[in-house]
Every structure is written in C-alpha cells, then in structure tokens.
Amino acid sequence: MKLPALHIPRQFFPVLHMSSLPQILREKLAATPAGRLPFAQVMELALYHPEHGYYGAGPRKIGRQGDFFTSVSVGPLFGKLLAMRALQEWQALGEPADFTIIEQGAHDGQLAEDVLNALGGHPLRYLIVEPNPKYREVQAKRLGDRVQWVESLAALKSGPKHAFFLCNELPDAFPVHLVRWNGERWEELFVEADGTAALRFIPGECSCAELIDEIRHLPHDLETGHTLELNLAMLTWIRALAQAAFRGTIFIADYGLDAEEFHDGSRAAGTIRRYHQHQMDGHVLEDLGECDLTHQTLDETSAAMSLEKASS
Known part of the structure; x- marks a missing residue:
C-alpha cells in the first residue's frame, strides 16, 4: 500500500535534473x-x-528517501508472513523437492531477502522473474547465490512443477x-x-x-x-502466468x-x-x-x- 505523506507545496521541491523523456515523447507524438x-x-x-x-x-529508492512507502519498505514482517504461507503450501503438497518460491517484480530484492531469511534452513528454492539486467545486477548484489533468475514467465512453461508465486504491487x-x-x-x-x-x-x-x-x-x-x-497488460500477464507448469498458489498483493x-x-x-x-x-x-x-x-x-x- 502506497502511503502519501503530508502535503508540501511543489515549489519547495529541488529540481535535481531534467529528463530527456519529454523530448522523446514529443518526437514520438510528432511521428504519428x-x-x-x-x-x-x-x-x-x-x-x-x-x-x-x-x-x-x-531500481528506485522506496521508503522515506523515495517517493512512496510499501509494505516491504517498512520492515521484514511482510516477508516473514509470506515465508510462513509458502512453507504451508510446500507441506500441503507433500514437501516436493522441486518446490520453488517464484517472485516477479522483485525490485531491489528486499522482499526476497526477507522471505529467505525467514525460511531459515528450509530447502526451498527461490526464483525471480526479471527481464531488466539493471535490476538483476542489484538483486544479485543483495542475494548472491540464494536465488536464480529467468527473464520471462515463458520460462516457467517447463517447470518447476510445484511453486508459490508472489508479486507485490506489480499489476498497478x-x-x-x-x-x-x-x-x-x-x-x-x-x-x-x-x-x-x-x-x-x-x-x-x-x-x-x-x-x-x-x-x-x-x-x-x-x-x-x-x-x-x-x-490490458494485466490481462496479457495473467494469460502468460496461467501457462506456467506449476501447481500451487498465485499470491498477488495489490489494491x-x-x-x-x-x-x-x-x-x-x-x-x-x-x-x-x-x-x-x-x-x-x-x-x-x-x-x-x-x-x-x-x-x-x-x-x-x-x-x-x-x-x-
């Protein structure tokens, strides 16, 4: 949940740099x-x-130094709860060896770290779906060899067979x-x-x-x-997610x-x-x-x- 703070008049915001995105957009508009x-x-x-x-x-900074707060930026409790839920799912499925926690939209890897820390010694794999190499680099610095990566949901068509899929404030x-x-x-x-x-x-x-x-x-x-x-992008994403091979839970945290x-x-x-x-x-x-x-x-x-x- 994104929590707006007290109103501060915009004229008090320092201008740090100007993006060239407006110029790129104007060129695209002119070309249509x-x-x-x-x-x-x-x-x-x-x-x-x-x-x-x-x-x-x-990755952008989230929390007090960023533009908004999320349930991840305020502490590790959300990750602990998700770890408990994933363990329950794993046990309900008979503790299969290939059971994998899959996260998409992992940002800087903070939620993944919170979940993995809460899992302790439980042998659950962690997989991040991340197409952007800049994000994978930041996540790898935080998580090391505790996780693996794939670039798209299409990679999940061949496995794993058992999984707990999660994302936090992605479709919005x-x-x-x-x-x-x-x-x-x-x-x-x-x-x-x-x-x-x-x-x-x-x-x-x-x-x-x-x-x-x-x-x-x-x-x-x-x-x-x-x-x-x-x-429409969410509907396309849902169709791709439904084609994944795993049996298990899809957990989407959003408003x-x-x-x-x-x-x-x-x-x-x-x-x-x-x-x-x-x-x-x-x-x-x-x-x-x-x-x-x-x-x-x-x-x-x-x-x-x-x-x-x-x-x-």
Whole structure:
C-alpha cells in the first residue's frame, strides 16, 4: 500500500535534473499521423524507457528517501508472513523437492531477502522473474547465490512443477488505457501536445481490438465523463502466468475492488495517480519519467475471470 505523506507545496521541491523523456515523447507524438498516442503508450514510456523511465533506468529508492512507502519498505514482517504461507503450501503438497518460491517484480530484492531469511534452513528454492539486467545486477548484489533468475514467465512453461508465486504491487504499475463515457458510448483518451508543448488528453476511437472487446463489458448507465482504467497488460500477464507448469498458489498483493465497486460513481474521475516525494496527485502528464504513475484500484473481478478463463 502506497502511503502519501503530508502535503508540501511543489515549489519547495529541488529540481535535481531534467529528463530527456519529454523530448522523446514529443518526437514520438510528432511521428504519428494524428499527433497523439494512447495513454497506455505514454505511461509505458514514462515508467519503462530503458534510460529515462522511472523504473526502466533501475531500481528506485522506496521508503522515506523515495517517493512512496510499501509494505516491504517498512520492515521484514511482510516477508516473514509470506515465508510462513509458502512453507504451508510446500507441506500441503507433500514437501516436493522441486518446490520453488517464484517472485516477479522483485525490485531491489528486499522482499526476497526477507522471505529467505525467514525460511531459515528450509530447502526451498527461490526464483525471480526479471527481464531488466539493471535490476538483476542489484538483486544479485543483495542475494548472491540464494536465488536464480529467468527473464520471462515463458520460462516457467517447463517447470518447476510445484511453486508459490508472489508479486507485490506489480499489476498497478502496468500501463493502462483510459476510457471515458461521453453519455452515449465509451471513448479512449489519447495524449497530444497543445500549442505550448504541454500535454493534454483528447478523446477518440479505441486504438485496438482488445480494448473494444473489453469495453463491451462496461456499464452504460454511468454519469457523463466517468473515466476508467482498463489494464490490458494485466490481462496479457495473467494469460502468460496461467501457462506456467506449476501447481500451487498465485499470491498477488495489490489494491483493488470488485467490478461493482470499481465502477462506483465515487471514482468517476478515475484512479490513475502520480507519486513524487510522498506527494500524490492526478497530474499524470507532468514530470514524466521523474515520478511514479500508478492506477490505485485494480478490477479484481476482471482479473479473477481472466485467470479462471486462461487456466481452463
């Protein structure tokens, strides 16, 4: 859970450096026929550009020295609880020799270290799914030979056969499409540069067939202007996870609501937010690359239905 601190006026924040990400984004916008991009592409660039993305450039500090707190950054208790749960799973499966704890989105390896320390001498393997070599390097310095790595979920198709899969606040950092109800139909929100080079949202027709398919399941009785995040990347991730060979538990720690709560009018402005130096606000098109972007509420109903469908 990300916890915003007390409000501090932004003018008191020191400017340490300027990212070239805005220039990269302006060039991408100029290269498109319509001069605009789906918000999902902008969010992906802002978070995961290999040099200038908020996460893509390497692990960020989390906690008091960073932009937000998580359940991992405040102490080892979360890791201890997960270790206990993994041990229970291992024992329930008959203590198979190949039982593996699999973590994705391990960041700097702190949670893995907490879990491994809590396991003590129990012979459980630990595997991290990590495509970014910058993260693997940081994790290896912390964890040494206590863990192994694979670059993608595709590597899990061949094993292990028994596992406890975990991730902490991962899906909320997946790029999302934004859609808005105009009183008659759902429209996608795109990003374009205005005359002053600032960025703004503009509605348009949906950018892909999968988004159109997901929109068919959305309600049509909401107030005009109601905005939602559709996490197509999460659905793709769930399908990949369902193809893994292991038998066991999938533990996803994140914040979410069921479909009825997710569509409630109290969230009509959407839940996409930015975090910077323990400030949370809705100015998600400002300071791209310098702040975290997250959608505060996952649609748990959609996620559960997708996992069930992909596993059948």
